[in-house]
Amino acid sequence: MEYSEHTRAALVESAIELFTERGYANSSLDEIAKRARVTKGALYHHFAGKRALFEAAFEGVEIGVVSRLSAEMPGKRDPWEELRAGLDAFLRECLEEPFRRVVVQEGPVVLGYRRWYDLGERYTFGLVRSSLTRLVENGTIDSGSPVDVLARVVFGGLSAGANTIANSDDPKRTSVEVGQALERLLRGLRDGGTG
Amino acid sequence: MEYSEHTRAALVESAIELFTERGYANSSLDEIAKRARVTKGALYHHFAGKRALFEAAFEGVEIGVVSRLSAEMPGKRDPWEELRAGLDAFLRECLEEPFRRVVVQEGPVVLGYRRWYDLGERYTFGLVRSSLTRLVENGTIDSGSPVDVLARVVFGGLSAGANTIANSDDPKRTSVEVGQALERLLRGLRDGGTG
DNA sequence: GTTTGTGGCATACCGCCAGTATGCGACTGA
DNA sequence: TCAGTCGCATACTGGCGGTATGCCACAAAC
Numbered sequence: 224m225e226y227s228e229h230t231r232a233a234l235v236e237s238a239i240e241l242f243t244e245r246g247y248a249n250s251s252l253d254e255i256a257k258r259a260r261v262t263k264g265a266l267y268h269h270f271a272g273k274r275a276l277f278e279a280a281f282e283g284v285e286i287g288v289v290s291r292l293s294a295e296m297p298g299k300r301d302p303w304e305e306l307r308a309g310l311d312a313f314l315r316e317c318l319e320e321p322f323r324r325v326v327v328q329e330g331p332v333v334l335g336y337r338r339w340y341d342l343g344e345r346y347t348f349g350l351v352r353s354s355l356t357r358l359v360e361n362g363t364i365d366s367g368s369p370v371d372v373l374a375r376v377v378f379g380g381l382s383a384g385a386n387t388i389a390n391s392d393d394p395k396r397t398s399v400e401v402g403q404a405l406e407r408l409l410r411g412l413r414d415g416g417t418g
Numbered sequence: 419m420e421y422s423e424h425t426r427a428a429l430v431e432s433a434i435e436l437f438t439e440r441g442y443a444n445s446s447l448d449e450i451a452k453r454a455r456v457t458k459g460a461l462y463h464h465f466a467g468k469r470a471l472f473e474a475a476f477e478g479v480e481i482g483v484v485s486r487l488s489a490e491m492p493g494k495r496d497p498w499e500e501l502r503a504g505l506d507a508f509l510r511e512c513l514e515e516p517f518r519r520v521v522v523q524e525g526p527v528v529l530g531y532r533r534w535y536d537l538g539e540r541y542t543f544g545l546v547r548s549s550l551t552r553l554v555e556n557g558t559i560d561s562g563s564p565v566d567v568l569a570r571v572v573f574g575g576l577s578a579g580a581n582t583i584a585n586s587d588d589p590k591r592t593s594v595e596v597g598q599a600l601e602r603l604l605r606g607l608r609d610g611g612t613g
Numbered sequence: 614g615t616t617t618g619t620g621g622c623a624t625a626c627c628g629c630c631a632g633t634a635t636g637c638g639a640c641t642g643a
Numbered sequence: 644t645c646a647g648t649c650g651c652a653t654a655c656t657g658g659c660g661g662t663a664t665g666c667c668a669c670a671a672a673c
Contacts, residue, residue, distance in 0.1 A: 230622085262622075262624080264623045265622055268621060337585060372596055375578050377575070379575045379576075380574045383575070384570065407563075408603045411605035459650090462651095
């Protein structure tokens with residue numbers, strides 16, 4: 224039956240909630256199953272283990288974030304306006320606890336950096352990279368070094384900025400400051416040249 | 419007696435090794451104690467628990483990195499040269515597994531972001547921030563937004579770059595590319611202005 | 614319409630590991 | 644020489660991830 228799919232979805236949802244609230248290590252499978260109104264047996268019927276469940280939760284969060292981010296990019300005319308809009312949307316999304324905790328913080332630790340890297344390509348990091356790629360292709364910024372490397376560094380800056388905002392005493396003000404800092408850094412990519 | 423201090427140091431050293439090799443979750447206290455040629459009883463005599471031991475390992479790694487980084491900054495005349503030298507030294511140090519794994523990756527997860535943030539101020543992050551502060555004070559770069567926020571974002575970019583290098587097929591080439599990307603980003607900080 | 618799977622779970626159990634309780638010798642000061 | 648403390652070792656407990664097994668509903672086979 225397709226009660227199965229419903230059960231699986233409930234487990235993933237409960238996992239996202241608990242992993243976000245208490246972190247991976249402090250969330251027991253019994254409790255996740257209980258919150259989904261099933262038992263650990265059901266959990267192990269759908270997932271190979273705790274890691275696999277985390278991976279499903281990870282992808283669930285990423286899919287939500289990517290769809291919202293994609294919808295929020297109206298395609299401004301000015302490339303810099305678009306970059307700015309993308310920055311703001313990303314920082315806003317980073318304030319959602321599930322993304323910060325599951326994807327940014329615990330993802331690389333629980334899944335291992337390599338697996339996290341590969342999975343991320345399909346979701347938010349892929350968005351950042353393709354966004355930068357377009358800016359390179361239309362000449363707004365100079366490639367200089369490979370876009371992939373640049374995207375990794377920028378993504379790291381974005382994540383750190385999100386963490387800074389979320390742990391600030393005054394998130395609104397800090398959000399503006401982070402946005403400014405990131406924009407000013409990205410300006411350095413305009414006028415090419417290595418030395 | 420001060421056999422005590424020797425035991426403690428051996429435990430911290432073993433902890434750094436195992437946490438680096440297998441990560442926090444996959445390192446048992448029994449094994450850490452065994453590697454230090456003592457038992458778990460000794461471990462709990464010196465540390466309140468696994469978290470406390472990790473924190474000691476964290477600080478041990480940071481102290482080593484900071485001392486090496488400080489020694490490697492000969493104080494060039496040209497501020498940009500100095501920035502470049504600092505970048506390279508940092509990236510080189512980031513390739514050491516203990517720093518990447520214990521401090522950069524697992525630190526925020528195991529200690530919690532807040533505790534990690536506070537501890538980091540005294541060590542590597544403090545270095546990055548004070549370095550940027552000096553560049554602001556001598557007019558090399560414009561403050562724009564608070565140096566603290568800027569330092570957080572830059573530190574995130576540095577960490578992401580280090581991870582990228584360490585997981586690259588060709589670390590030497592990637593290291594050069596990451597250095598270039600970071601330097602070009604930092605160039606955006608020169609000519610002030612927010613809009 | 615009984616038999617034989619098979620999917621979708623639940624229940625019971627095991628081993629590992631962080632943490633606790635306790636014991637115990639060595640040394641130290643009174 | 645006796646009390647007290649430091650520096651550890653040993654023994655035990657509870658929680659949790661993982662596994663093994665059982666059970667029921669349903670479906671195809673004949």
